[in-house]
Amino acid sequence: MEKFILALTVLTLAAGCALAAPRDTALVAVFSKTGEQYNVGVIQEGNTMIVAKMIAAAIGADLFEIRPAKAYPESYDETTDVAKKELRAGARPELAEDKDIGAYDTVFLGYPIWWGEMPMAVFTFLESHDWKGKTVIPFATHEGSGMGRTQESLRKTLPDATILSGLAVRGAVAQNERAQAQQAVTEWLAKLGL
Template identity: 35%
Template sequence: CYLFSRSGENYVDGKIKNLSKGNTEIVAEYIQECVDVDLFKVETEKEYSNNYIECIEEAKQEIQQDSRPKLKKYLSDISEYDNIVVAGACWWGTYPMSIFSELEGLDFRGKNVFSIMTHEGSGFGSSKQSLMIFCKGGNVMNGLAIHGAEVQESKKMIQKWAEENLK
């Protein structure tokens, strides 16, 4: 499971709240509890601002420039996996650009690729279309969009989805 999750100031249920752990990371941990998955946290070399407003402006600029932020570490081989979960928050209608920094160097031929998107109202945005572009040769499957404010109450639903799709 590739995941990008952001702690600190986040927009949750109409308010800016300080989160000790990002919603996407919580979702990934729920999945890991019920299905044996490896987690790979996508982390940028240059950290995003802890200030929510500044962070979303940084994200917007990355999208406008089609940036590929440098990551602290990269995976180079996913050959041992049949199912790949790409989990992230919906930033301006898609994944954070750091996710694409990781994905575009991998071989997805024959892999099932699942989108998990945490959001505050935009659902999947264009994440599925993005996966079709960046995960060439992979089978983009039905994923899961979770309202960030409801992550804590969604554990059973998330784990049911994982058991049905990832086992």
């Protein structure tokens, strides 16, 4: 019996040490859309998700997909209509699931640019967490608007976080010119010192 208790104590201590080990400090949180997309047709993997996976692989970060509880339509035109209405209304769509960001010091935040802004579901995610002391590094896919107004929106929405300069990649490049997108990601991460 004493040997069993000793073995159990050793296992418990070992488990405690494992739990006390440092957790990952970087997260890539991304909103991305599949289906019919401007300038790339019908896609199975979203433009922004492609870039997100490149970033996560390069820095060894966890990856979390921001998804609304009610999916956007497959049609590009229908999606833009919904996105426009949500933007005008300042909507905060319910999310399918959430991610505890407490263990992360740095969050790479990815999204497509919709009408010069982040999709409203991204605001839902942002407003659901405490960002005090965290570093947020945005990246976006677009078809001509770069980062849009999102750097300013992030500073306004997350006043207690440090917001670094973002990366903007054309959606068509992410989807069809992956080596070029990878080079842009690699150079951007190097500028960030990662």
